[in-house]
Amino acid sequence: MDKRYNSREERKRMENEQRKGGKRKPSSKGKKDKPKKSWLKKIFLTIVTLGLIGILLGGGVFAYYAVTAPKLDEETLKDPVSSKFYDINGKEFYTMGTEEREHVEFEDIPQEMINAILSTEDSRFYKHHGIDFYRLGGAVVANLRDGFGAQGASTLTQQVIKNSFLNNGKTLKRKAQEAYLSVQLEREYSKDEIFEMYFNKVLMSGRTYGFGTAAKKFYGKDLDQLTLPQMALLAGMPQSPNNYNPFTNPDLAEKRRNTVLKLMYNNKKISKEEMDKAMKVSAKTGLLPKDKRISQSSSKYDAFVDVVLKELAENNDEKALEEGVSVYTTLDPEAQKVVEKTINNDANFPTKKIQTGISVVNTQNGEISAIGGARDYGPERGFNYAQALKTRQPGSTMKPIMDFGPAIEYLKWNTAHTLVDEPMTYSGTSQQINNFDHQFKGSITMREALYNSRNIPSIKAFKEVGVPKVKEFIKGFGLEPKELYESDAIGGGSVNLSPIDMAGIYASFGNNGIYIKPHSIKKIVYRDGNTVKTYTPEPKAAMSDYTAYMVTDMLRDVVGSKPGASGSLANVYGLDVAGKTGTTNYTGEQLREYGLPDGAVPDSWFAGYTSRYSMSVWTGYSSRKDGISSPAERQLAQNLFRIIMSQISQGKNTPAFKQPNSVIRSGSELYVRGTQVAAPPEEKPDKEEEEKLDAPTGLSATYNEGSNSVSLSWNGTSGASYRVAVNGKTITTTDSTSASYSVPAGSTSLTFTVIATKDGKTSSAASATVRISEETTEPEKPETEEPDQPETEKPTTPEEKPETEKPTTPNGNGNGNGTTTKPNEPDKPETDEPETDEPVDTQGTKPPVSNKPESDQ
Numbered sequence: 001m002d003k004r005y006n007s008r009e010e011r012k013r014m015e016n017e018q019r020k021g022g023k024r025k026p027s028s029k030g031k032k033d034k035p036k037k038s039w040l041k042k043i044f045l046t047i048v049t050l051g052l053i054g055i056l057l058g059g060g061v062f063a064y065y066a067v068t069a070p071k072l073d074e075e076t077l078k079d080p081v082s083s084k085f086y087d088i089n090g091k092e093f094y095t096m097g098t099e100e101r102e103h104v105e106f107e108d109i110p111q112e113m114i115n116a117i118l119s120t121e122d123s124r125f126y127k128h129h130g131i132d133f134y135r136l137g138g139a140v141v142a143n144l145r146d147g148f149g150a151q152g153a154s155t156l157t158q159q160v161i162k163n164s165f166l167n168n169g170k171t172l173k174r175k176a177q178e179a180y181l182s183v184q185l186e187r188e189y190s191k192d193e194i195f196e197m198y199f200n201k202v203l204m205s206g207r208t209y210g211f212g213t214a215a216k217k218f219y220g221k222d223l224d225q226l227t228l229p230q231m232a233l234l235a236g237m238p239q240s241p242n243n244y245n246p247f248t249n250p251d252l253a254e255k256r257r258n259t260v261l262k263l264m265y266n267n268k269k270i271s272k273e274e275m276d277k278a279m280k281v282s283a284k285t286g287l288l289p290k291d292k293r294i295s296q297s298s299s300k301y302d303a304f305v306d307v308v309l310k311e312l313a314e315n316n317d318e319k320a321l322e323e324g325v326s327v328y329t330t331l332d333p334e335a336q337k338v339v340e341k342t343i344n345n346d347a348n349f350p351t352k353k354i355q356t357g358i359s360v361v362n363t364q365n366g367e368i369s370a371i372g373g374a375r376d377y378g379p380e381r382g383f384n385y386a387q388a389l390k391t392r393q394p395g396s397t398m399k400p401i402m403d404f405g406p407a408i409e410y411l412k413w414n415t416a417h418t419l420v421d422e423p424m425t426y427s428g429t430s431q432q433i434n435n436f437d438h439q440f441k442g443s444i445t446m447r448e449a450l451y452n453s454r455n456i457p458s459i460k461a462f463k464e465v466g467v468p469k470v471k472e473f474i475k476g477f478g479l480e481p482k483e484l485y486e487s488d489a490i491g492g493g494s495v496n497l498s499p500i501d502m503a504g505i506y507a508s509f510g511n512n513g514i515y516i517k518p519h520s521i522k523k524i525v526y527r528d529g530n531t532v533k534t535y536t537p538e539p540k541a542a543m544s545d546y547t548a549y550m551v552t553d554m555l556r557d558v559v560g561s562k563p564g565a566s567g568s569l570a571n572v573y574g575l576d577v578a579g580k581t582g583t584t585n586y587t588g589e590q591l592r593e594y595g596l597p598d599g600a601v602p603d604s605w606f607a608g609y610t611s612r613y614s615m616s617v618w619t620g621y622s623s624r625k626d627g628i629s630s631p632a633e634r635q636l637a638q639n640l641f642r643i644i645m646s647q648i649s650q651g652k653n654t655p656a657f658k659q660p661n662s663v664i665r666s667g668s669e670l671y672v673r674g675t676q677v678a679a680p681p682e683e684k685p686d687k688e689e690e691e692k693l694d695a696p697t698g699l700s701a702t703y704n705e706g707s708n709s710v711s712l713s714w715n716g717t718s719g720a721s722y723r724v725a726v727n728g729k730t731i732t733t734t735d736s737t738s739a740s741y742s743v744p745a746g747s748t749s750l751t752f753t754v755i756a757t758k759d760g761k762t763s764s765a766a767s768a769t770v771r772i773s774e775e776t777t778e779p780e781k782p783e784t785e786e787p788d789q790p791e792t793e794k795p796t797t798p799e800e801k802p803e804t805e806k807p808t809t810p811n812g813n814g815n816g817n818g819t820t821t822k823p824n825e826p827d828k829p830e831t832d833e834p835e836t837d838e839p840v841d842t843q844g845t846k847p848p849v850s851n852k853p854e855s856d857q
Contacts, residue, residue, distance in 0.1 A: 102212035130182030254283035303373025330367035357385025366516030395582030398491035462489035476542030507614035579608020600627035
């Protein structure tokens with residue numbers, strides 16, 4: 001029975017006592033749960049309120065972005081948006097997106113082509129209204145699982161909007177405006193019209209826009225003439241246009257095509273039998289041969305533009321070109337003009353077919369100033385040797401990088417460090433290592449070993465430093481090979497570099513050891529004018545300043561006048577130049593197979609630098625089977641370096657290399673400070689330069705056809721005598737300032753050098769080249785620095801590399817080792833790339849076997 005109270009006052013008093021801690025009034029279970037329900041209700045109402053506020057705020061923001069979105073414009077929707085390219089002076093030199101293209105009406109697009117594109121890009125295109133919420137849900141899950149940006153959900157309609165009006169980037173504003181404009185586009189245009197817009201403005205590769213243009217470019221056909229595998233290949237290209245270009249990357253293009261075929265099968269657009277049959281067709285089938293490809297209209301500086309496009313692709317910004325960006329490049333237009341003028345002048349080349357790749361890099365900041373892609377290079381016309389030549393071995397240009405640089409850096413060798421040039425075999429083998437002249441000089445200094453390009457001292461330096469330390473050294477240049485072999489010491493192993501790579505590494509020797517990766521782009525600015533992406537790499541110390549300067553000082557002698565200097569033809573009067581030659585070679589078996597004369601070589605390099613520019617030059621033939629046979633061909637790389645470097649340096653301040661405080665000079669040799677056993681008397685760094693004799697000036701070489709001779713004259717120094725050489729071989733010493741030379745039968749081009757000597761001083765070389773004739777009846781006999789006859793040892797053949805399925809045999813590199821392709825292996829016209837060699841997959845220090853010595857002079 002409930003307790004009763006006598007009065008209202010008594011009840012109130014009892015309740016107050018209970019609240020103060022007295023005995024609680026009993027309650028039912030339901031009454032105990034009432035506070036909990038009250039809190040849950042409050043939390044729920046709070047969440048709902050916040051959600052409504054969020055929706056209202058989000059709606060407001062979306063409404064604001066929608067109001068400020070660009071207006072739909074039919075011309076912009078249908079035509080590609082132009083991207084502009086600027087040089088180092090901020091001057092526009094190229095506009096991309098204005099090229100002629102094949103516009104195709106929707107009714108002229110084959111249904112199979114439509115099926116291929118929609119299966120790849122937007123299979124629900126005809127079911128959504130601009131935004132595919134079903135696909136968006138899958139993308140949200142993927143982004144939550146793998147991070148923002150892991151997967152996109154853009155419809156084909158959204159791609160048209162993005163490529164027409166909006167800048168790149170996954171910002172909330174851009175996404176909101178993209179969604180709003182996509183819905184608007186679907187309201188104002190039919191699905192077929194939107195598909196036609198996409199079809200004709202999408203970037204396909206390089207400078208090609210639209211599927212119709214691509215069909216003509218790659219197959220020389222109209223769309224209705226394409227086969228299923230060809231349509232599928234084109235449909236897969238927009239995801240990564242340059243990577244899936246079948247001309248240059250047929251293997252990648254084929255993999256992407258097969259993915260498209262699978263998507264078409266999954267979407268029930270083709271049968272299993274059709275898919276299987278199409279997948280068996282090579283991606284190369286039906287591609288236009290090189291001589292029938294349609295050349296796009298030439299623009300300024302095509303080779304440089306191609307380097308920029310590749311750099312954009314490597315940074316995942318290739319698709320940004322569809323959106324209209326401003327690309328601020330490192331192009332030096334004056335240097336580029338000099339390079340193009342030089343390599344397009346046939347008078348500078350000993351034969352019509354010999355090719356070259358040239359890269360000019362700013363020594364101080366790694367900016368690519370100029371590119372020589374090839375002779376008569378144009379858009380899509382051929383192989384860019386400066387950028388893409390990474391399968392030809394670099395020969396002795398690797399010696400400062402692999403051998404003597406590491407020896408100074410880690411062992412602190414001085415330039416007078418003695419090495420013994422003596423008979424030697426590769427570790428663990430009976431394979432003889434040869435010098436270019438098959439001779440041995442005994443004890444020589446590191447300096448002489450480098451400027452005379454001796455192989456055996458170079459390999460000894462490599463071995464003494466050790467593979468781990470060499471790997472550590474070259475990692476500073478971004479080189480991380482899985483294995484290094486003794487043959488890498490002389491540029492005949494697995495590490496190959498393009499002229500751009502080589503120029504960048506040599507620049508670090510001229511930049512106090514600071515390496516900056518060569519780059520062609522400073523920044524890109526998106527269409528809004530505010531969004532900027534910087535491309536400039538971070539500088540890093542690849543070596544000590546003493547290593548950089550001591551290598552530089554030795555490389556000065558390579559282009560100097562010392563007996564046996566291998567690069568004297570590259571010297572530029574009035575400039576402080578350092579550099580290194582490099583030559584590769586053939587095996588005896590290859591010489592016989594290709595029908596080449598003894599002494600022929602496949603490649604000739606020169607890499608050199610001043611304090612302003614670093615430059616690398618490769619010369620050779622597009623097919624490795626076509627060898628360099630004459631001295632003029634062999635010396636072409638040095639001559640091109642001299643011609644270009646002298647012109648691009650005119651009127652520009654180019655200081656001499658400055659000796660750092662970490663280096664001490666004693667006489668002509670250098671020491672790392674604190675390492676000399678008996679401290680030599682320290683001399684001023686510039687003393688040797690002050691005592692240097694002026695080089696002859698005004699050297700003139702005139703060919704007299706009647707007497708078949710060349711008349712030479714020059715301006716000299718009173719009391720001096722002169723050493724005259726042709727193609728590196730001394731022909732006379734005279735006190736006069738003139739000379740005459742009888743031209744040997746079959747000569748096509750001769751390079752003369754004149755060096756002055758007086759009172760024990762020797763000048764730099766003055767040089768001049770004379771073109772004799774296009775025709776040769778009898779090849780000129782190689783000079784004395786050419787290799788002797790091949791050895792009789794039969795080359796061994798390593799096992800096939802399973803990943804390439806290409807057999808390899810020993811390769812000549814001009815240094816007595818390397819690898820080559822099988823002699824009967826065909827060229828690769830589909831890539832325009834020279835026939836090349838695969839590295840031998842040997843282990844440890846076991847070298848590739850070769851029977852040919854180096855010819856690096």
